[in-house]
Amino acid sequence: MDNAIAALQHDRDRLGRSSTAERVADVLRERIAEGLFVPGQRLSEETIGVALGVSRNTLREAFRLLGHERLLEHRLNRGVFVRVLSVEDVADVYRVRRVIECAAVRHSGNAGPQALALIGEAVEEATRAAAEGRWQDVGTANIRFHQMLAALNGSARLDETMRQLLAELRLVFHVMKNPRAFHEPFVARNLRLLELMRAGHAAEAERELESYLDDAEELLVKAYIPEP
Amino acid sequence: MDNAIAALQHDRDRLGRSSTAERVADVLRERIAEGLFVPGQRLSEETIGVALGVSRNTLREAFRLLGHERLLEHRLNRGVFVRVLSVEDVADVYRVRRVIECAAVRHSGNAGPQALALIGEAVEEATRAAAEGRWQDVGTANIRFHQMLAALNGSARLDETMRQLLAELRLVFHVMKNPRAFHEPFVARNLRLLELMRAGHAAEAERELESYLDDAEELLVKAYIPEP
DNA sequence: TATTGTCGAATTGTTGAACAATCCTTACGT
DNA sequence: ACGTAAGGATTGTTCAACAATTCGACAATA
Missing domain, CATH: 1.20.120.530 (GntR ligand-binding domain-like)
Structure with a gap:
């Protein structure tokens, strides 16, 4: 019984589903990994937001996550770009x-x-x-x-x-x-x-x-x- | 002349200042580091947004950054909390x-x-x-x-x-x-x-x-x- | 021709309001 | 003590708006 409860703790992360921003980040991360978006390419908030059916604000949260992972690069007032490694x-x-x-x-x-x-x-x-x-x-x-x-x-x-x-x-x-x-x-x-x-x-x-x-x-x- | 231009490239990062979200993240990171916010404490969007004079959306972008740094923890529909290390x-x-x-x-x-x-x-x-x-x-x-x-x-x-x-x-x-x-x-x-x-x-x-x-x-x- | 100045369109940065969904608390009843 | 229902509060998300900035085109100038 106490053992069963301990086993359940393993499933905790499967419970509370993720937010939209995180799921958008997952999608974009995958697309970048498979090369659909190429380094240097700009990701337009308008375009991608419409394509994925999410608001600009939610999309921006996703961009922040991927920026922190160094997959995207933020250039102020210029947008986000797929990272180009030097x-x-x-x-x-x-x-x-x-x-x-x-x-x-x-x-x-x-x-x-x-x-x-x-x-x-x-x-x-x-x-x-x-x-x-x-x-x-x-x-x-x-x-x-x-x-x-x-x-x-x-x-x-x-x-x-x-x-x-x-x-x-x-x-x-x-x-x-x-x-x-x-x-x-x-x-x-x-x-x-x-x-x-x-x-x-x-x-x-x-x-x-x-x-x-x-x-x-x-x-x-x-x-x-x-x-x- | 060509040499002077090369020297300028060193100052590029000093140019484009940071976004509000990044600066908010800087402030919160500092406050967490100095223990003003203690682990387990919830950071209310409303309260902190008003205190810093930024909108909820901008604040949420900052939260995403700090969450990715493992200083904050997102709990869906429950808010963000200062991380408690196990x-x-x-x-x-x-x-x-x-x-x-x-x-x-x-x-x-x-x-x-x-x-x-x-x-x-x-x-x-x-x-x-x-x-x-x-x-x-x-x-x-x-x-x-x-x-x-x-x-x-x-x-x-x-x-x-x-x-x-x-x-x-x-x-x-x-x-x-x-x-x-x-x-x-x-x-x-x-x-x-x-x-x-x-x-x-x-x-x-x-x-x-x-x-x-x-x-x-x-x-x-x-x-x-x-x-x- | 090459450089500079200017204008306008497009995009980002940021805000505020709004609404649904979810959580938390409290009160209630058994 | 336990489950439940109601409610208020907070988050998740969207939308519309505006200022600020960038970018490209085009004209003006040397």
């Missing part, structure tokens, strides 16, 4: 990734087997997609790989930070012309990384991940054509 | 701190002398305040110490994350009855940490910081009386 932004994102993901790998010895299993699923999905030439899906699976990797830290806040970082990086992915060139080399390295962790070689895994991220950053910047 | 929240914040700050210390060898100087200033300020029994100021200086410590990572995003984390922790500080008991022991340890880094003993500094954070978390949870 090269320095990309470098900064990778700095954070190195900190978070390396910490995860370093303590991967304490990780439960089910946590590693989730990473394994992402590796398999990426391998499958790569074999079939679905490079877009490879990118998605790769993102999930790193999300699950960061989850080894066991911190809800770090998970959320990681989510935002990867969402930012997706902004860059959609500007790239050749997704295969960027994603293909890392399928095998993801697997190697996982096996090093499974074997308990945390230190070596960390070194591998560091050079992994160095290479990824360099490759990404090279394939990226931004404005300074 | 013990699990505190544990999570310290998990993130361990990741970010330990990474900073580990690479402190690459840090420039001016970065360490900023940390030194925070140590001195804490020492001075402790000698004069200004425990509130000791807490503030201590926060700046860790902010500057995290800045060794050289990442704007990590700086911002650290800012938010410490703002969350401040929520707990204001519920504590005995600030001295919590802050006093760490003044000396801050200094020791700095000296280890100055001497280039990064590895030992990292070990010291880990036990530092373990102790701080335990002490904080013990002195904290939250609801589950």
Whole structure:
């Protein structure tokens, strides 16, 4: 009985539905992630408000949320725009990734087997997609790989930070012309990384991940054509 | 001439002032930080809107910003409340701190002398305040110490994350009855940490910081009386 | 031609009023 | 003590309005 009540607390967030502003933010976040809105594009309050059937004020609340997630950029009296990442932004994102993901790998010895299993699923999905030439899906699976990797830290806040970082990086992915060139080399390295962790070689895994991220950053910047 | 134009780009952010919603968020953030609004307290749209002389819609935009920073909590149809951190929240914040700050210390060898100087200033300020029994100021200086410590990572995003984390922790500080008991022991340890880094003993500094954070978390949870 | 000044349309920033939906309290009845 | 009904209060959301600002076009000037 007391146990049943404790179980219910898990469903609490499913109860109180979200506000319209949050749901609008969810929709826009998804559209940005899939590249329907491209970096630099302005999001007109009028247009989007009519399209989604919400008032300008509600829409502005949603814009504030996405602005705080660095997916949108507010320019005073000029409107909100889909964020355009500079090269320095990309470098900064990778700095954070190195900190978070390396910490995860370093303590991967304490990780439960089910946590590693989730990473394994992402590796398999990426391998499958790569074999079939679905490079877009490879990118998605790769993102999930790193999300699950960061989850080894066991911190809800770090998970959320990681989510935002990867969402930012997706902004860059959609500007790239050749997704295969960027994603293909890392399928095998993801697997190697996982096996090093499974074997308990945390230190070596960390070194591998560091050079992994160095290479990824360099490759990404090279394939990226931004404005300074 | 072309050089002068490049110099102007540095002043761009000083130009376009912020919107009302952002400035309202700044004010509220400050008030929450200084404990004028206590955790659990509800912030009435009507009351605060009148007090600040802004409309409900503008105020709601500010609330969205602070909600995303985890300083406020939205409860649907019930209003916004100053966040109440659970013990699990505190544990999570310290998990993130361990990741970010330990990474900073580990690479402190690459840090420039001016970065360490900023940390030194925070140590001195804490020492001075402790000698004069200004425990509130000791807490503030201590926060700046860790902010500057995290800045060794050289990442704007990590700086911002650290800012938010410490703002969350401040929520707990204001519920504590005995600030001295919590802050006093760490003044000396801050200094020791700095000296280890100055001497280039990064590895030992990292070990010291880990036990530092373990102790701080335990002490904080013990002195904290939250609801589950 | 190139630069500057001016005007008007379009969009944002912000407000205030309005209404439905929801929550909270209180009183009531069993 | 318990459930219920009524009510007032607050939030969620929309709408209309206005000032302020930006942007583009066009004319004026050198």
